[in-house]
Amino acid sequence: MSSDATRPQIAIAGRHLAKKFGHVQALSDASISVPSGTVVALFGDNGAGKSTFLKLLLGIHQADAGELIIGDKPVVLRSVRDAQRLGVDCVYQDLALAPDLSVVDNMFLGHELTRQGALGWAGFVDRKEMQERADDALRRLSIKLPSLTVAVQELSGGQKQAVAVARAVMWSKxxxxxxxxxxxxxxxxxxxxxxxxxxxxxxxxxxxxVSHDLPRVLKVADEVTILWRGKTALEARAADLTVPDVVATMVGYRADEAA
Incomplete structure (x- = not known):
């Protein structure tokens, strides 16, 4: 059997990406590969280019050079909608939740289900179906909440994060x-x-x-990519790295030695 047949599909990847904003070279040669079924951590010091890299992968910005891969196929992303259509979603740092809306309404925000027939044409949403699907999505992730009808602002920080993750999973393929x-x-x-x-x-x-929480995320990740001054400085298995290894690469020691 060939190695191509046994390797996991590449869920999303960026290869040799470059991006310049005016006179600032945010990325010059950044690569990352995320296989399906894998957790990949992206580390880097402030200004290393992590945020820009993320925005290129989401179609928020377009790269000046390099290639994007989604589902093992080269793609061109012109917007976040393009990424979403290809099954890619993001849990943002600010969560992008509507605090006054319920858990169900947040999970279906922008994806509301309408009733069948004339009621659907009139704009009536199918709350029963939405609640059942939201409940199923949360159960599959073993997320327990006090209620699906409670306003998100009433939840704890961890519960809010869990809702944001469950919402992304619902709409990601x-x-x-x-x-x-x-x-x-x-x-x-x-x-x-x-x-x-x-x-x-x-x-x-x-x-x-993408995280600064090195010890915790290093334990949960399968693979690690580290950016340094807009370039990929290291790609390695998480099990082969320690926190001091990561920090040393982030501040440029290994990158300097390899230069």
Missing amino acids: TAILMDEPTAALGARQSEIVCDLMRTVAASGLGVLV
């Missing part, structure tokens, strides 16, 4: 990108979110996590 998912969370809530990463990957999606 290929990969989920997570931007600082444990920021501002306590230890227990952060562990819950990390458990969710593994659960999502186990469902077959590729998971890319």
